[in-house]
Amino acid sequence: MEMKNTLLSLLLLTGSTLTSYAQKTDWSKKNWSKPEATEFWDVKPPIVTPAQKPGDAPSDAMVLFNGTTMNQWVMSKDGSPANWNLKDGAMTVKLNTGDIQTKEQFGSCQLHIEFKIPADSKNSADPHNAGNSGVFLQERYEVQIFDSYQDEVPLYSNGQCGSLYKQAIPLANACSQPGEWNTYDIFYTEPSFHPNGAVNVPAYITVVHNGILVLNHFQIQGPIAYIGVPKYEPHSKASLKLQGHGSEVSFRNIWIRPL
Numbered sequence: 291m292e293m294k295n296t297l298l299s300l301l302l303l304t305g306s307t308l309t310s311y312a313q314k315t316d317w318s319k320k321n322w323s324k325p326e327a328t329e330f331w332d333v334k335p336p337i338v339t340p341a342q343k344p345g346d347a348p349s350d351a352m353v354l355f356n357g358t359t360m361n362q363w364v365m366s367k368d369g370s371p372a373n374w375n376l377k378d379g380a381m382t383v384k385l386n387t388g389d390i391q392t393k394e395q396f397g398s399c400q401l402h403i404e405f406k407i408p409a410d411s412k413n414s415a416d417p418h419n420a421g422n423s424g425v426f427l428q429e430r431y432e433v434q435i436f437d438s439y440q441d442e443v444p445l446y447s448n449g450q451c452g453s454l455y456k457q458a459i460p461l462a463n464a465c466s467q468p469g470e471w472n473t474y475d476i477f478y479t480e481p482s483f484h485p486n487g488a489v490n491v492p493a494y495i496t497v498v499h500n501g502i503l504v505l506n507h508f509q510i511q512g513p514i515a516y517i518g519v520p521k522y523e524p525h526s527k528a529s530l531k532l533q534g535h536g537s538e539v540s541f542r543n544i545w546i547r548p549l
């Protein structure tokens with residue numbers, strides 16, 4: 291019985307396909323003294339073809355921006371078509387227009403996104419605008435984008451590039467020079483909530499910046515709070531949002547794999 295429970299919990303942890311397999315299996319027929327009892331043959335993970343070039347979308351990814359159209363994005367403030375600047379295969383923040391977000395809504399996911407901070411960002415009149423943007427998972431949880439290259443622009447560490455904004459200091463400063471492209475590979479597990487609204491399991495996030503681990507399975511404390519402490523509120527699937535914050539940050543090659 292103990293072996294069965296261990297196997298069941300392993301299956302439940304690995305995904306819904308395996309969960310249904312676990313439920314269909316007649317565990318009473320297993321001979322636990324045989325190696326076959328702990329081998330799974332009847333279920334296989336889906337076959338996914340990797341991209342030709344590292345960083346490009348694998349075969350099962352949903353491409354959110356490929357450099358030619360912003361038709362999967364809308365302005366966050368009113369749902370009108372995204373009107374950031376589309377040029378040279380990138381979309382760039384248009385000042386004073388605000389955030390954009392996907393039409394589609396997501397939960398747990400693997401996300402790849404590339405971004406570029408303007409070459410002259412450190413000359414920004416307001417230092418808080420120096421390359422400031424951000425990737426908001428589920429419209430709430432911000433992986434910060436900022437000109438933190440070589441720590442030339444002063445900022446609190448839990449707000450620098452690669453931070454989970456005001457919650458987690460990145461494990462490393464992996465920033466490319468402004469004017470050069472960066473990559474974020476983000477692995478995100480959505481939170482779950484009790485029927486009474488209390489958080490059941492908090493959200494977790496892992497972020498790889500330019501190939502370097504900067505957030506390692508960090509337990510998100512709640513939606514970003516500029517002032518005060520974060521506090522969870524129940525929500526369901528939500529958009530991926532990109533922040534327009536006074537700096538002409540560019541984005542390209544955005545794809546997502548819902549998990």
Ligand code: MG
Pocket residue numbers: 422423424432434435533535
């Ligand atoms: Mg930001």
